[in-house]
Amino acid sequence: MVAPLKVGIAGLGTVGAEVVRLIEQQNSILAARCGRGVKVVAVTARSKTKKRGVDLRGIDWMKDPLAVAQHPEVECFVELMGGVGDPALSSIEAALGAGKSVVTANKALIAKHGLKLAASAEKNGGALNYEAAVAGAIPIIKTIREGLAGTDINRVYGILNGTCNYILTRMELEGLSFEECLKDAQRLGYAEAEPSFDVDGHDTAQKLAILASLAFGTKVAQSAVSVEGISSIAAEDLRAAAELGYRVKLLGVAMRTATGIEQRVHPTMVPLSSSIAQVMGVTNAVTVDGAGIAPITLVGPGAGGAATASAVLADIADVARNVRALPFGRPVEKLKTTTKAPxxxxxxxxxxxxxxxxxxxxxxxxxxxxxxxxxxxxxxxxxxxxxxxxxxxxxxxxxxxxxxxxxxxxxxxxxxxxxxxxxxxxxxxxxxxxxxxxxx
Incomplete structure (x- = not known):
């Protein structure tokens, strides 16, 4: 029997605990699909005593994320803490520098430091997998990077923030104001107490910058994305849109133009007949337009413990089966610099x-x-x-x-x-x- 892949996990919140549970629950399936099982050997989190509903007996509890990344048995370091800087960044750097593979759901970190981390992965032989960083359970990273590797992509666009889609859906269906829907989204846990990162479009911009890099071979650059949020949208705009055959969505759009790659996030009217117009509530969707093929739309849950954990586990499975895709589909040195299109x-x-x-x-x-x-x-x-x-x-x-x-x-x-x-x-x-x- 091939020895199981030994995994260390930093962060045991909703997603991290669910990953531990799924590994335990589906290990026989993982072993059958990957040719080897997966074993969690080390973990860390802010609180050791917090009840998480998973059995951590037999797993080393480390004092900090760096200790997990440097654990002598850990082959794959899974970062689920979040944050654009340390300790997430230094821990991932340590793991990649040691030739280990890394799986992360951290979109902010990938958007800001992804190029540097990808270069380290390429140099040292480990994988850098981040499927869960964009659109939750939707396998859009693998679809663009691997499934469409032979397709010349012209445009990628989508609903990448469930909070905004939920608010716009409620506004349209119930005739409520933006402020009323935002308060309800906060009450239900769909929106943060400080919601500006979501409703002003910055969360979508980070995800779009990653998708644009994969689709067009450009360096990830959130600064190249033009961003507008949804707070200016009024109920009368949604009513008028419906009467005119449209629906309003907050879209992230990256497309090839005669003057370069245009990247933008803003409220958008889409035809009611389009696939993306049918996506309501907290659901995400991404459409890819490629030369020679009809548009491909992937729809699914974009956030939540189970959805995100499923994407994390898929990335772990790739490491277990020794799949090593270039993090951005091309060597980092081949990625082109992009500037903000006016x-x-x-x-x-x-x-x-x-x-x-x-x-x-x-x-x-x-x-x-x-x-x-x-x-x-x-x-x-x-x-x-x-x-x-x-x-x-x-x-x-x-x-x-x-x-x-x-x-x-x-x-x-x-x-x-x-x-x-x-x-x-x-x-x-x-x-x-x-x-x-x-x-x-």
Whole structure:
């Protein structure tokens, strides 16, 4: 019999404890699939006395993560503590420097230090596996890096944050405000007490930077991602989207353009007919567009102990069967530097909601300003007092009324210039609401 793979785990929270449980529960299956079993030989966590619902007898309890990484029996170091710096970073560096393999769910660390860690793995012969860092149980890392290794990828995009998707889903289905849904998400544990990292789009940006590197052979660079959150989205935007055949999602989008790789995170209108529009609640989804193939969409749980632990265990299984994929699909020295693509160069359709003053010539003035920037309109409607929509010019209300524009493809720069001119004309109240449209 081949000796089992000996694993050390740093971090025994919800995910870490579930990994220990799964290894114990599924060891016979792992042995059959990998040709050897898996054995946890060392662990560490903040509290040794905390009840975790798993049996740790016979497992060495180490004083800190570095001690686990340096444990003489540990062949695979599993980091499940989180954090962009130490002790996670120094522990992983120690394990890789000693030629050991590393499995981590730490997206922040991979986004910031992944290149350095990948270079160490390549140099010293260990694996650096991080499937659980992006989209939980969805095997998107392996799909792009290995399953689509022979495909020229043009675009990868998806719902990468369950908190935001949950909030937008509740807002749409129940007509609630962003603030109401956020409070409920916090109560249910879907959102942190300080939710800005999720709702402002930064969590999605870290994950997108990793996916872009895998898809396009670029160096991971979160700084190259343009980021907008969902706090500006109002219930009326979601109602209008539905009536116009769209649904609003917070998407992370990385795509090849004539001027380079565009990486962006923002609220997006997607056609109701698209696969990604059907993804509701805390579920994640990622779509990959490649040359010669129809778009591939993977859907599944993006967070949670069981979902994340399943991805961690899959990475451990790869180490057990001695699979060694390059962490970013190419040698680190072959990865290209990428810079932030100015959003002004973005081309696409737009949803624009304006609070138009009830003045003679308002609609004509708005249309003129758009025409000056060569922006063509697919539709222009205004909200009816009862919540429906009607052609512009039919309202009898004297107060400002919402006017909704859907444009054909244009540049962001042209759209911004047109709206600035409309505001200067003083025919609208307040700031225009703008949401980009992403076609299938």
């Amino acid at each position: 959003m002004e160069r973005h081309e696409g359709g737009y949803y624009i909601r304006l609070m138009a003053r009830d003045l003679a010539g308002t609609a004509a003035r708005i249309a003129t300003r758009l025409a000056e920037q060569k922006i063509s309109l697919e539709s222009i409607v205004q909200r009816h007092p009862n919540g429906g929509i009607e052609p512009v010019g039919k309202s009898t209300k004297s107060s400002p009324v919402p006017v909704i524009l859907i444009t054909y493809a244009t540049t962001e720069d042209a759209m911004r210039r047109a709206l600035q001119a409309v505001q200067s004309d003083k025919v609208i109240s307040g700031k225009p609401q703008v949401i980009r449209i992403e076609k299938n």
